[in-house]
Amino acid sequence: MDVVTVEHLSKSYGDLRVLSDLSFSVHQGEVLAIIGPSGSGKSTLLRAITHLETATSGTIAIAGTPIVKDGVYADAATLRGALLKLGLVFQDFNLFPHFSVLRNVTEAQVRVLGRKKAEARDRALSLLDKMGLAGKADAYPCELSGGQKQRVSIARALALDPQVLLFDEPTSALDPELTGEILKVIRALAAEKMTMVVVTHEMHFARDVADRAMLIDGGVVVEEGPARELIDNPRNERTRAFLRRFS
Ligand code: ADP
Numbered sequence: 267m268d269v270v271t272v273e274h275l276s277k278s279y280g281d282l283r284v285l286s287d288l289s290f291s292v293h294q295g296e297v298l299a300i301i302g303p304s305g306s307g308k309s310t311l312l313r314a315i316t317h318l319e320t321a322t323s324g325t326i327a328i329a330g331t332p333i334v335k336d337g338v339y340a341d342a343a344t345l346r347g348a349l350l351k352l353g354l355v356f357q358d359f360n361l362f363p364h365f366s367v368l369r370n371v372t373e374a375q376v377r378v379l380g381r382k383k384a385e386a387r388d389r390a391l392s393l394l395d396k397m398g399l400a401g402k403a404d405a406y407p408c409e410l411s412g413g414q415k416q417r418v419s420i421a422r423a424l425a426l427d428p429q430v431l432l433f434d435e436p437t438s439a440l441d442p443e444l445t446g447e448i449l450k451v452i453r454a455l456a457a458e459k460m461t462m463v464v465v466t467h468e469m470h471f472a473r474d475v476a477d478r479a480m481l482i483d484g485g486v487v488v489e490e491g492p493a494r495e496l497i498d499n500p501r502n503e504r505t506r507a508f509l510r511r512f513s
């Protein structure tokens with residue numbers, strides 16, 4: 267079963283073609299690492315899947331339901347239902363600064379899923395505990411380290427019970443010593459068979475944790491395959507050139 271299916275997806279901003287005829291899918295229970303140079307279209311791809319950007323053409327289906335089919339978007343109710351299956355974690359956390367940690371993790375459960383406050387609170391506290399943030403429920407984002415903020419944003423995404431978590435460079439805004447704690451959380455989620463798509467420049471992590479890797483360059487899929495194989499033995503010259511920067 268594919269959780270996300272992308273077929274012939276293209277996205278242009280005016281004359282600038284950012285994504286060109288991309289096709290791939292994300293299978294249930296796998297971790298897909300998306301790698302590629304800056305400006306290659308990785309964020310635009312995640313933003314198209316989550317409908318923060320509209321596709322210019324192509325098809326995107328979530329758990330079998332097309333949100334856009336051959337460039338035509340589904341109705342609002344279908345979109346809403348399908349997008350609820352996705353959780354997105356941003357590079358710069360995107361927490362609500364004026365809400366406590368607890369409220370950051372409960373708000374959407376109540377507003378979007380219609381959960382009772384007590385139930386949302388229990389779920390939030392259990393996720394915060396799992397993220398190693400048991401004592402931080404009443405803190406405000408400004409009182410947290412970058413790594414702690416990112417763990418709150420992962421808890422917030424998980425609180426809505428998504429079928430897939432999408433991470434856009436989750437460690438890029440962090441000091442190197444805080445990167446490890448986030449990668450550890452993602453590793454633990456992978457061990458629980460959480461389906462995840464991770465845009466990352468952490469090649470060791472991608473090699474070790476991802477099942478598959480996909481290199482995007484210039485808005486096209488250059489190479490895709492088992493993560494370890496792709497990173498250790500890239501077949502494509504553009505993949506080789508990209509990976510040389512990390513060795
Ligand atoms: P990556 O995440 O791989 O670094 P992006 O998806 O952010 O790449 O960007 C891909 C290209 O699209 C870049 O050339 C960027 O300047 C351009 N781009 C991204 N967002 C917009 C936008 N809202 N309007 C115009 N151009 C954009």
Ligand code: MG
Pocket residue numbers: 308309310434435
């Ligand atoms: Mg990006």
